[in-house]
Amino acid sequence: MNRDTSRELYDRALDVLVGGVNSSVRAAPQPYPTFVRKGDAGHVVDADGNKYVDWVMGLGPLLLGHDAPERVTSSVQRRTSEGPMYGMPTEVEVELAEFVTRHVPSVEMLRFVNSGTEATVSAVRLARGYTGRSKVVVMEGGYHGAQESTLVEGDAEHARPSSAGIPQSFAEHTIPVPFNDRAAASEVFEEHGDDIAAVLVEPVMANKGIVEPQDGYHDHLRGLTREHGSLLVFDEVITGFRVGGLACAQGKFDVTPDLTTFGKIVGGGFPVGALGGRTEVMEHLTPVGDVFQAGTFSGHPVTMAAGLQTLTYAAEKDVYDHVNALGDDLRDGLRDIVDDKGLPYSVVGTDSLFKVVFTRDGEPPENTADVGKAAVDRWNRVFRPQMQERGIMLAQNQFESQFVSDAHTQADVDATLDAYDDVL
Numbered sequence: 001m002n003r004d005t006s007r008e009l010y011d012r013a014l015d016v017l018v019g020g021v022n023s024s025v026r027a028a029p030q031p032y033p034t035f036v037r038k039g040d041a042g043h044v045v046d047a048d049g050n051k052y053v054d055w056v057m058g059l060g061p062l063l064l065g066h067d068a069p070e071r072v073t074s075s076v077q078r079r080t081s082e083g084p085m086y087g088m089p090t091e092v093e094v095e096l097a098e099f100v101t102r103h104v105p106s107v108e109m110l111r112f113v114n115s116g117t118e119a120t121v122s123a124v125r126l127a128r129g130y131t132g133r134s135k136v137v138v139m140e141g142g143y144h145g146a147q148e149s150t151l152v153e154g155d156a157e158h159a160r161p162s163s164a165g166i167p168q169s170f171a172e173h174t175i176p177v178p179f180n181d182r183a184a185a186s187e188v189f190e191e192h193g194d195d196i197a198a199v200l201v202e203p204v205m206a207n208k209g210i211v212e213p214q215d216g217y218h219d220h221l222r223g224l225t226r227e228h229g230s231l232l233v234f235d236e237v238i239t240g241f242r243v244g245g246l247a248c249a250q251g252k253f254d255v256t257p258d259l260t261t262f263g264k265i266v267g268g269g270f271p272v273g274a275l276g277g278r279t280e281v282m283e284h285l286t287p288v289g290d291v292f293q294a295g296t297f298s299g300h301p302v303t304m305a306a307g308l309q310t311l312t313y314a315a316e317k318d319v320y321d322h323v324n325a326l327g328d329d330l331r332d333g334l335r336d337i338v339d340d341k342g343l344p345y346s347v348v349g350t351d352s353l354f355k356v357v358f359t360r361d362g363e364p365p366e367n368t369a370d371v372g373k374a375a376v377d378r379w380n381r382v383f384r385p386q387m388q389e390r391g392i393m394l395a396q397n398q399f400e401s402q403f404v405s406d407a408h409t410q411a412d413v414d415a416t417l418d419a420y421d422d423v424l
């Protein structure tokens with residue numbers, strides 16, 4: 001496979017873009033990232049013209065794949081040619097908000113922003129403003145975007161910033177606990193309950209392997225937060241409009257958070273984030289309340305149109321049946337391959353998320369510490385490059401999820417399973 005153009009582009013990029021990329025994870029593939037020329041249904045074509053089955057799918061936003069139906073593209077083109085934006089309100093942002101509030105159980109009101117990071121930043125500020133408290137509880141190894149309050153590592157006793165440039169004083173307000181560990185959550189509430197503004201959690205941890213909640217775990221968090229007057233914030237940036245379909249993961253698990261953050265799919269492939277919840281909480285945001293929030297590009301008409309048309313299409317067609325069925329086929333097929341070969345690896349995922357984690361003990365990971373034991377170098381240096389040689393584009397590192405889209409076919413699944421079988 002000739003990949004000279006990607007190599008040359010990366011070489012050029014290294015002079016003018018830090019690490020040659022605009023988001024750190026893109027630089028992970030060895031020995032250099034693949035530059036994309038275009039998408040095509042469930043595939044991407046790279047700068048050298050090589051075609052791959054694409055399971056990256058934009059890191060999650062592309063529920064419909066790379067060939068959006070005509071209603072999406074025509075709406076986006078019209079909005080682009082008529083604007084593209086105004087800094088004044090438009091009807092389409094009201095329509096998308098109406099759609100989301102109709103389908104997502106806990107959401108009565110929304111504020112659209114421009115990224116998942118912005119959504120979680122605003123959620124944390126709102127929770128602090130609403131409760132008058134400072135501390136937030138997060139899951140160890142969780143990811144909520146590039147924001148100061150959650151870029152924290154360590155445990156409840158020893159939290160420290162996970163990046164340079166963040167004062168230690170930020171980490172002092174953040175309490176990491178292990179996912180799925182009810183006793184640990186109860187303990188921090190016993191100790192700090194009156195100071196905790198919010199628990200911030202992904203309903204399914206999808207940034208470090210894929211780790212599912214044990215039965216009742218979210219109910220436990222719901223009970224603790226209610227008892228102590230803290231907010232439960234579900235970060236559904238990945239799970240939103242993917243896990244649990246239009247009702248999102250909170251619908252699937254039947255747990256009602258106080259606030260929900262969205263990103264990715266809700267913008268139909270354009271930059272987006274959103275924050276939603278009960279009116280009584282949401283109305284603490286300016287201009288009604290006193291928690292400041294604003295953005296030049298927020299509710300961008302092109303993004304709103306893409307999100308509205310994508311979700312309306314998903315509501316009218318059998319998109320979730322299709323992507324979830326292919327997800328089942330992938331996970332079942334991968335489990336057979338791993339079992340046949342007697343490999344100690346875990347096949348993880350739900351709905352349209354899937355991944356093989358190179359765990360060493362063969363047990364499904366219950367938290368991110370389990371995933372952290374995975375054989376990262378095997379993934380980066382051996383497994384992923386060989387899959388790519390066989391025309392299968394997998395996540396850019398061992399920890400990122402892989403995503404099924406409506407444009408994927410049974411043939412894509414079969415080709416992928418054949419390649420896994422071969423390379424494993």
Ligand code: PMP
Binds near residue numbers: 264
């Ligand atoms: N929260 C979660 C759960 C995420 O997975 C991500 C990004 N993958 C973010 C927040 C940040 O979103 P963005 O990259 O759009 O800022």
